[in-house]
Amino acid sequence: MLSPFIAKLSEIYPDARLLTHDAGLVSYESDGLTAFREKPIAVVLPESADEVIRTVRCCFDSHVPFVARGNGTSLSGGSLPVKNGIVISMNRMNRILRLDPVQRLAVVEPGVINLNVTKAAASHGLLYAPDPSSQSVCTIGGNIAFNSGGAHCLKYGMTSNHVLGLKIVLPNGTVDTLGGESLESIHPDYVGMFVGSEGLFGIALEITLRLIPKPEVYRTVMCAYRSLKAAGDAVSKIIASGLLPGAMEIMDNLSIQAAEAAVHPGYPLDAAGLLIVELEGEASQVDEEFKRLHGLIEASNPYFFKEAKDAFERQQIWKGRKSAFSAVGRLSPDFIVQDGVVPRGRLGEALEEIQRLSKQHGIRVANVFHAGDGNLHPLILYDGKQKGALHHAELLAAEIIELCIRFGGSITGEHGVGMEKRTYLPKMYQPSDMESMFQVRRAIDPTNIANPGKMLMDGDAPALTTSGMHPLEKAGVISRE
Amino acid sequence: MEHKIDLEAIGSPQADAMAHAISTCVHCGFCLPACPTYQVLGEEMDSPRGRIVLMRGVLEQNLPLEEATPYLDRCLGCLGCETACPSGVAYGELLSSFRAHTQDKRKRPIADQMAHMMASQTLPFPNRFRWAALLGRLAKPIAGIFPTPIRAMLGLVPSRLPDSARLPVFTPAKGVRRGQVGLLAGCVQQVLAPDINLATVRVLSENGFDVHVPVGQGCCGALSMHTGDAKMARRLAAVNLDLFPPNLDAIITNAAGCGSGVKEYALLFRGDPLEAKAAHLANRVQDVSQFLDSIEMISLKPLEKTLRVAYHDACHLAHAQGITSAPRRLLRQIPGLELCEIPDGEICCGSAGTYNIEQPQIANTLGTSKAKHIASLGVDVVAMGNIGCMVQIRNHLAKLKPDKVAIPVLHTVQLLDRAYRNE
Ligand SMILES: Cc1cc2nc3c(=O)[nH]c(=O)nc-3n(C[C@H](O)[C@H](O)[C@H](O)COP(=O)(O)OP(=O)(O)OC[C@H]3O[C@@H](n4cnc5c(N)ncnc54)[C@H](O)[C@@H]3O)c2cc1C
Numbered sequence: 093m094l095s096p097f098i099a100k101l102s103e104i105y106p107d108a109r110l111l112t113h114d115a116g117l118v119s120y121e122s123d124g125l126t127a128f129r130e131k132p133i134a135v136v137l138p139e140s141a142d143e144v145i146r147t148v149r150c151c152f153d154s155h156v157p158f159v160a161r162g163n164g165t166s167l168s169g170g171s172l173p174v175k176n177g178i179v180i181s182m183n184r185m186n187r188i189l190r191l192d193p194v195q196r197l198a199v200v201e202p203g204v205i206n207l208n209v210t211k212a213a214a215s216h217g218l219l220y221a222p223d224p225s226s227q228s229v230c231t232i233g234g235n236i237a238f239n240s241g242g243a244h245c246l247k248y249g250m251t252s253n254h255v256l257g258l259k260i261v262l263p264n265g266t267v268d269t270l271g272g273e274s275l276e277s278i279h280p281d282y283v284g285m286f287v288g289s290e291g292l293f294g295i296a297l298e299i300t301l302r303l304i305p306k307p308e309v310y311r312t313v314m315c316a317y318r319s320l321k322a323a324g325d326a327v328s329k330i331i332a333s334g335l336l337p338g339a340m341e342i343m344d345n346l347s348i349q350a351a352e353a354a355v356h357p358g359y360p361l362d363a364a365g366l367l368i369v370e371l372e373g374e375a376s377q378v379d380e381e382f383k384r385l386h387g388l389i390e391a392s393n394p395y396f397f398k399e400a401k402d403a404f405e406r407q408q409i410w411k412g413r414k415s416a417f418s419a420v421g422r423l424s425p426d427f428i429v430q431d432g433v434v435p436r437g438r439l440g441e442a443l444e445e446i447q448r449l450s451k452q453h454g455i456r457v458a459n460v461f462h463a464g465d466g467n468l469h470p471l472i473l474y475d476g477k478q479k480g481a482l483h484h485a486e487l488l489a490a491e492i493i494e495l496c497i498r499f500g501g502s503i504t505g506e507h508g509v510g511m512e513k514r515t516y517l518p519k520m521y522q523p524s525d526m527e528s529m530f531q532v533r534r535a536i537d538p539t540n541i542a543n544p545g546k547m548l549m550d551g552d553a554p555a556l557t558t559s560g561m562h563p564l565e566k567a568g569v570i571s572r573e
Numbered sequence: 574m575e576h577k578i579d580l581e582a583i584g585s586p587q588a589d590a591m592a593h594a595i596s597t598c599v600h601c602g603f604c605l606p607a608c609p610t611y612q613v614l615g616e617e618m619d620s621p622r623g624r625i626v627l628m629r630g631v632l633e634q635n636l637p638l639e640e641a642t643p644y645l646d647r648c649l650g651c652l653g654c655e656t657a658c659p660s661g662v663a664y665g666e667l668l669s670s671f672r673a674h675t676q677d678k679r680k681r682p683i684a685d686q687m688a689h690m691m692a693s694q695t696l697p698f699p700n701r702f703r704w705a706a707l708l709g710r711l712a713k714p715i716a717g718i719f720p721t722p723i724r725a726m727l728g729l730v731p732s733r734l735p736d737s738a739r740l741p742v743f744t745p746a747k748g749v750r751r752g753q754v755g756l757l758a759g760c761v762q763q764v765l766a767p768d769i770n771l772a773t774v775r776v777l778s779e780n781g782f783d784v785h786v787p788v789g790q791g792c793c794g795a796l797s798m799h800t801g802d803a804k805m806a807r808r809l810a811a812v813n814l815d816l817f818p819p820n821l822d823a824i825i826t827n828a829a830g831c832g833s834g835v836k837e838y839a840l841l842f843r844g845d846p847l848e849a850k851a852a853h854l855a856n857r858v859q860d861v862s863q864f865l866d867s868i869e870m871i872s873l874k875p876l877e878k879t880l881r882v883a884y885h886d887a888c889h890l891a892h893a894q895g896i897t898s899a900p901r902r903l904l905r906q907i908p909g910l911e912l913c914e915i916p917d918g919e920i921c922c923g924s925a926g927t928y929n930i931e932q933p934q935i936a937n938t939l940g941t942s943k944a945k946h947i948a949s950l951g952v953d954v955v956a957m958g959n960i961g962c963m964v965q966i967r968n969h970l971a972k973l974k975p976d977k978v979a980i981p982v983l984h985t986v987q988l989l990d991r992a993y994r995n996e
């Protein structure tokens with residue numbers, strides 16, 4: 093017997109796109125953070141915006157929670173199913189609807205893979221700048237939800253700087269359009285509000301992305317140091333000099349070993365810290381900047397320095413860096429990826445502190461991170477088969493995050509709060525800030541069905557204290573029809 | 574990924590290999606875009622990551638085997654995922670061990686069973702296959718009355734079989750003798766395209782190698798291994814273990830499917846009294862392109878006019894054996910040959926052993942898309958290193974433009990042979 097809710101879904105979807113059997117459900121149990129598993133009651137595979145809208149309305153009517161999912165690479169449990177809820181898997185909505193090289197924008201469905209937008213833009217001499225390491229897999233919808241960043245966000249900003257407009261369905265089934273085709277807007281920045289909302293404000297159906305001219309040249313160097321701190325200090329010096337490279341990344345010895353084993357990018361295997369710096373832009377300007385960069389790097393005393401001599405070598409350097417997280421799977425059966433931010437001036441100090449904590453706990457920590465913006469990614473290695481190992485690793489992860497807060501940074505740079513870090517949010521924000529967040533959330537999702545329990549803990553949710561029209565309603569952005 | 578597999582309860586010699594592959598997977602999804610079935614079907618169960626989760630479920634005894642079977646059967650075994658995986662998950666070992674482990678326990682629909690049976694009982698045996706192919710030709714006009722998998726099988730039968738050509742047991746080296754090699758003759762290929770073996774023998778001999786083709790060779794067992802019939806695979810493989818003289822420089826294969834299968838012998842025979850012998854044979858086997866690339870090839874004569882050639886990466890060569898640049902380097906040594914890359918080249922053509930027989934619809938979609946990509950290049954010839962791909966691509970190129978002469982499909986070694994013979 094079909095439950096009445098599933099029966100309603102079966103009016104929207106043919107059998108093949110409505111999964112309720114075990115094999116279908118267990119496959120969607122986890123995202124990139126496998127420490128959590130939860131079986132949904134159904135998974136739907138929409139192929140059009142209309143199907144998504146009807147599904148959300150169905151959930152709203154029946155009070156069934158839903159979680160949108162792109163390609164499930166979230167590292168914080170963002171696309172982990174919620175209890176008694178469904179998964180709306182957006183990966184089949186993967187068309188690029190329009191690419192306008194003159195206006196430099198692309199209109200895409202949310203399930204399109206990040207790299208496919210980049211590839212399509214490249215054929216017009218344009219670039220879609222945000223480049224998470226997972227760019228070959230992750231979807232634009234997921235990027236929107238997490239305001240994802242990447243190596244090149246140092247210069248160009250995170251996803252939110254590249255989204256012009258959005259068509260969304262709110263948790264109550266209302267469809268709305270935010271923003272438009274230009275960066276300037278007369279309204280408050282609703283797009284900015286939606287980007288980074290971790291699926292709590294509804295589902296993006298159609299996204300207008302900003303494209304920028306492709307840099308004329310790239311110059312990419314890697315330099316190796318005998319200590320991680322030296323690499324961190326070099327970054328602080330480069331930033332302080334006023335240079336703004338396209339990307340600055342650091343990898344420690346464990347990540348170097350793993351990446352080298354995975355894709356053989358030619359990293360020096362004995363380095364304690366490897367710094368990758370990339371300059372990009374017009375040829376004359378890049379050459380000028382390169383001279384300054386070279387001077388700064390020389391002063392930082394690396395024992396190894398190499399510039400990529402062609403596009404292939406550049407690609408290899410990046411391939412190594414971008415495979416690093418997954419490659420760490422070669423070193424350890426399980427690991428937790430942390431994602432904290434520290435002020436760039438204190439990078440070297442923070443890295444030393446993490447190493448000290450790692451020694452103290454006797455747990456290996458691999459480090460690979462966006463050094464340019466102080467976004468750390470310590471990978472805490474453990475073996476889930478050993479009793480208590482996960483718990484111990486979590487304790488260390490917690491200490492690292494607290495360190496970030498103490499240093500004046502943030503608990504997440506780009507992977508989001510999700511399930512993993514929701515308990516830390518109140519440590520970073522005042523109770524009154526938390527209260528406002530809950531109010532906004534309640535106003536947009538009064539029945540608490542859009543990815544509930546992520547980012548904001550349900551239990552802590554204060555009762556709805558305001559009544560009457562929500563500011564967004566007053567502004568005509570949302571309505572309750 | 575964590576798992577709660579009870580290795581002792583599983584009790585198969587490959588249990589460790591399976592558990593290890595599962596724990597190496599970090600669920601990052603980097604393999605998704607590389608997986609042909611995920612591209613076509615767009616659901617997690619039909620992705621490598623999903624299949625690993627399903628196998629884990631079955632091995633942990635949390636998921637009934639019948640639930641997982643349809644998705645695992647749809648896996649091409651193309652190993653595109655292995656190439657894409659930064660974490661080094663040995664997906665191939667996991668899959669073949671899992672298939673072997675569950676072979677006796679699973680139930681399939683009758684038509685699939687028949688197709689599977691027909692394929693596994695005929696393909697590995699050149700004589701049976703020759704007969705079946707001849708009978709199949711007679712059945713072609715009434716193909717419509719058979720269930721889809723069997724119809725698909727009939728679709729693969731060539732309308733004309735080449736005359737069965739005998740391979741010489743020994744061919745001496747031409748010119749200065751540089752060494753001696755053995756040739757694994759293969760089974761399907763010997764019926765469908767005997768010229769490939771002949772071309773291989775000629776090219777090797779031209780390059781100064783004596784070529785031994787020991788009599789009594791049977792199928793290498795790769796097809797059975799691929800479908801999970803480990804017992805049958807071991808039985809077939811055992812026949813070949815003692816046949817080759819010990820003093821050869823290498824044992825050459827020109828079918829990527831056989832090469833990758835033989836290279837997996839150590840796993841297939843794990844715990845078997847023949848394990849050491851099988852592993853020894855595996856170590857001696859080299860793909861013909863790998864071998865020719867490792868020696869200095871005798872220079873090739875220039876072509877009369879430029880020949881544009883697309884090189885297709887057979888999955889069992891590129892993904893399973895990591896051989897991609899060797900065949901390209903060889904072809905580039907033919908003066909006047911211009912090499913083209915096929916868009917989306919890493920994606921399987923849908924042939925994959927007996928796949929086009931067992932999953933005809935997906936195989937069709939993949940074959941059509943591969944043919945379209947090749948046709949978009951405007952090449953004179955398409956070259957590759959595997960008989961299965963050749964049959965599949967030839968069929969789909971022909972279907973694409975039924976009224977035109979299709980782009981010729983050749984084995985890499987056939988192109989080299991023609992260049993030596995100035996044809
Ligand atoms: C190896 C690896 C490297 C990574 N590197 C980076 C990196 O460099 N930078 C970075 O920022 N992240 C990185 N990540 C994290 C992850 O890839 C990003 O968070 C990515 O944006 C998730 O995309 P996805 O399509 O997989 O989304 P999912 O994981 O499926 O979903 C993520 C969130 O988005 C929501 N969502 C999905 N689609 C929609 C939609 N249409 N509308 C509204 N909400 C939606 C989901 O509900 C969920 O909350 C990495 C992950 C891995 C595994």
Ligand code: SF4
Nearest residue numbers: 598599601602604658
């Ligand atoms: S790429 Fe490798 S580690 Fe990542 S999900 Fe696929 S098999 Fe697992």
Ligand code: SF4
Nearest residue numbers: 608648649651652654
């Ligand atoms: S072997 Fe091929 S079809 Fe099977 S999961 Fe891997 S990539 Fe997909």
